[in-house]
Each structure stands twice: as structure tokens, then as C-alpha cells.
Amino acid sequence: MKASKMPKLLQMFLTFFKIGMFTLGGGYAMVPLIQREIVEKRGWVKETEFFELLALAQSSPGPVAVNSSVFVGYKVAGVTGSIVATLGTTLPSFFIILLIAAWLIGFRSNPHVEAFFRGIRPAVVAMIAAPLFSLSRAMGIGWKGLTLAAAVAMLVAFAGFSPAVLIGIVAICSLVFGIWQKRRQQGA
Amino acid sequence: MQIYLDLFIAFFKIGLFGFGGGYAMLPLIQHEVVGAPHKWLSVADFTDIVAISQMTPGPIAINSATYVGYTVTGSFWGAVVATFAVCLPPLVIMLLISKFYLKFRENHYMDMIFAGLKPAIVGLIAAAALTLMNSHNFVDYKSIVIFVAVFIATLLKVDPIKLIIFAGISGIVIY
Structure with missing residues (x-):
């Protein structure tokens, strides 16, 4: 063996x-x-x-x-x-x-x-x-996503936010939003 | 001893929250190694590491861990601690994923999280570019000329290693 x-x-x-x-x-x-x-x-x-x-x-x-x-x-x-x-x-x-x-x-x-x-x-x-533009196109990011991307960029670059904390917040919010959306679809 | 612990914690964090890999990890690395409280590197040092990473094999997170670990402690062991710390979270997380791989593949919750994380990753890359646009990296109008030339060449998909060598040689000629 x-x-x-x-x-x-x-x-x-x-x-x-x-x-x-x-x-x-x-x-x-x-x-x-x-x-x-x-x-x-x-x-x-x-x-x-x-x-x-x-x-x-x-x-x-x-x-x-x-x-x-x-x-x-x-x-x-x-x-x-x-x-x-x-x-x-x-x-x-x-x-x-x-x-x-x-x-x-x-x-x-x-x-x-x-x-x-x-x-x-x-x-x-x-x-x-x-490569930023081609990347966002390849990922299929729409206007809502671009707004989020711009907000993340500004908070990290100019407001000194911790990227680790932001990643955590975005992950939790996406999960909550996704579950809420799914519930709403099932309810309708 | 404290410095080794600080290195371990900083690079463990980078490994744990480094979603998107590559450039998306730059703001995270910069936040830990250039920002307070550690201030291990200057912005110019940090940009140099990004350039060195482009020219050498291996992921930038590992390259910067090895470089920072060595320069901060002046010892081989500093490099070992930082490199180990940055690899540990991905190793453990990916092991769990590999083990429960089939379950993970059909996990809708992961899809939900990634719907939001994808734009955030693009935002982090943009933040990396924005924070590096400063007087350390742009010393005069010649810097701007190099920036524009390389920007266009990158859009035209010119090999990044060639671009870096070209920019470096231009630097020796013009400065």
C-alpha cells in the first residue's frame, strides 16, 4: 500500500x-x-x-x-x-x-x-x-453590479475601509437578498 | 516573536478573504502590509513587488508573503511563516470543498453569495489601481506617458512580461 x-x-x-x-x-x-x-x-x-x-x-x-x-x-x-x-x-x-x-x-x-x-x-x-472593462463584461455585470463595484472601489481606495470586512458584508447581504428574492418568487 | 505573530495574522487574513485571486487580492494585501498599524512597506515598495510578481512564477499573494516575510524580519523564517499563513486558509477551505464537492456544486446559496461577490471583486481591482495612482508611482509626465502606452498595449493583449521589461528599460533610458 x-x-x-x-x-x-x-x-x-x-x-x-x-x-x-x-x-x-x-x-x-x-x-x-x-x-x-x-x-x-x-x-x-x-x-x-x-x-x-x-x-x-x-x-x-x-x-x-x-x-x-x-x-x-x-x-x-x-x-x-x-x-x-x-x-x-x-x-x-x-x-x-x-x-x-x-x-x-x-x-x-x-x-x-x-x-x-x-x-x-x-x-x-x-x-x-x-482589464477592468473586459473583466466586468466577461462576468456579465449589469448596472446594479457596476454601482456596487464603484462603491466598493471608493470605500476601499478613499475611505480606508478594510477589504476583508467589505467582502464579508457583501457576502452576507447577497445571501440575505438571494433568500429574500427566492421566497418572494415562491410566494408569488 | 511578536513580529512573527503579526506576520502570521496579517497573511492568514489575506488568505482567508482573498476572493477572486490575483489583482483582486491587492487591496487586501496593501491594507495589511502598507497600511497602519504595521506599515511594513512603502507604496513604492508594494508596487515593485507587484512588478516582481508579474515577472516571476507564482501567485502574487504568495510572492508578497515571501517578500514581506523576509524583508520585515531579515530572516528565512519570516518568509516561511508568512507564506505558510497565506496558504493555510485556502488549503483548509479547499480541502473541505473537495471532500463535499458534489454537494457544493449544487449549492444555490453559493450562487447567491457570488452574485454579489463578483461585482465586489471588480471593485477591489479598481481600488487597487486607484490607490496606486499616487505621487510615489507617478513622479512626472514621463510616468503618465508610460501609463498610457502600457494601458493601450494591455488592451491589445501584449504579453505582460514583455511590457514590464520594456517599461523598466525605458526607465533606465529616461531617468
Whole structure:
């Protein structure tokens, strides 16, 4: 039992290490690689299950990469499997960032490094702002939703509201509103 | 010891409330690491981490946990504690979901919650962009030129890694 499980765990660690190593940009950029590795190459998850997995990974808090690893790991080898898969996904970026953090502290005062980052900072802001419109269209958000989005943006950006508290409030209100709406429909 | 506990709590919160992943988690991370009471990073530092995250593999929540954990404590263990803390809530929650996966799939209450959370996630991404539009990140008119160029290039779906490298090289040339 144990002997047959060990190579599987090792195989899973290596597969998720590869996913963690080669998914630049994070989030949706890693979907094709995960699909190829775990659906096509290993067959750990079926094609249809994979899309359900993505929906679940997005509706749970935390990075999509971690959520997918936990799900696949659990399916293949239970709780141990999910821990091994998560370690595999996390370790590459952990060591790369550790190296950069250690390096950057020494080089921060270098004028070229500072100029490099001075050019990058406005670019980062643009990269966050630009996909907003296509994202709200893809999510099918109407005027009511856009009003809520604008309110959340203003409260967090200008009124210093805690995003965690707001997320909690929105979740509870949506649930109460949903139940109320359902009751009303059933009553009518 | 207190600093390790603070790191753990801050990143546990980020992992627990980080719905939507990626950019939607930025205001949450910023609130914890740039905002009071910790003020572990400046706004410019924080923007640099976002840029580094774009250029390196892995989710931004994990990248910022490792970076902040290391820089705040100056120790490998700070990075371990923060990274572990940010992974713990998703690990536990996703394990529960995996276990009760079939039940969850047909759960209408989750649909109700997500009807409201989706716009909130868009709002959080907008908040991330708004809070980063300040004098730390926009030092002069050249910053605005870079912003507009990258904004258009992103709409045209140019590879983000290429854009960051291009912006960085422009920075070295013009500053």
C-alpha cells in the first residue's frame, strides 16, 4: 500500500513543482499548463471535472494555483496528497522571491535599479486598470453590479475601509437578498 | 516573536478573504502590509513587488508573503511563516470543498453569495489601481506617458512580461 503510494506522491510533487515553476503571471495564465499536465499527461482529473475544478478554485478564497493543487492532490492521494501538491506549487516561487528579496535589498540604492523600477511602477498600475472593462463584461455585470463595484472601489481606495470586512458584508447581504428574492418568487 | 505573530495574522487574513485571486487580492494585501498599524512597506515598495510578481512564477499573494516575510524580519523564517499563513486558509477551505464537492456544486446559496461577490471583486481591482495612482508611482509626465502606452498595449493583449521589461528599460533610458 505504502510502497505504491510513494512514487505517486513524488510524481505529483514534481508535476506541481513544474506548474509552479513555469506559470508566469499567475492566475489564468497557468490554466493551459495545469490542464496539459494533470488532465492530458497524467489523467488525474477528467476534462469535465477540470472545468468544475476551475469554477470551485475561483469561488474559494486564496490563489487559484493553490486551490487547484489542493483539489487535485486530494483526489489523487487524500490530505497528504493535497499538502504535497501545494508544496510543489509554492516552493519554486518561494525560493525565487527569497533570492530576489535578498538581492534587491543590496541593490536598491543603485541608481540604475531605481530608474528601472521608476519606469515599471506606472506600467504596473496600467496593467491592473486596463482589464477592468473586459473583466466586468466577461462576468456579465449589469448596472446594479457596476454601482456596487464603484462603491466598493471608493470605500476601499478613499475611505480606508478594510477589504476583508467589505467582502464579508457583501457576502452576507447577497445571501440575505438571494433568500429574500427566492421566497418572494415562491410566494408569488 | 511578536513580529512573527503579526506576520502570521496579517497573511492568514489575506488568505482567508482573498476572493477572486490575483489583482483582486491587492487591496487586501496593501491594507495589511502598507497600511497602519504595521506599515511594513512603502507604496513604492508594494508596487515593485507587484512588478516582481508579474515577472516571476507564482501567485502574487504568495510572492508578497515571501517578500514581506523576509524583508520585515531579515530572516528565512519570516518568509516561511508568512507564506505558510497565506496558504493555510485556502488549503483548509479547499480541502473541505473537495471532500463535499458534489454537494457544493449544487449549492444555490453559493450562487447567491457570488452574485454579489463578483461585482465586489471588480471593485477591489479598481481600488487597487486607484490607490496606486499616487505621487510615489507617478513622479512626472514621463510616468503618465508610460501609463498610457502600457494601458493601450494591455488592451491589445501584449504579453505582460514583455511590457514590464520594456517599461523598466525605458526607465533606465529616461531617468
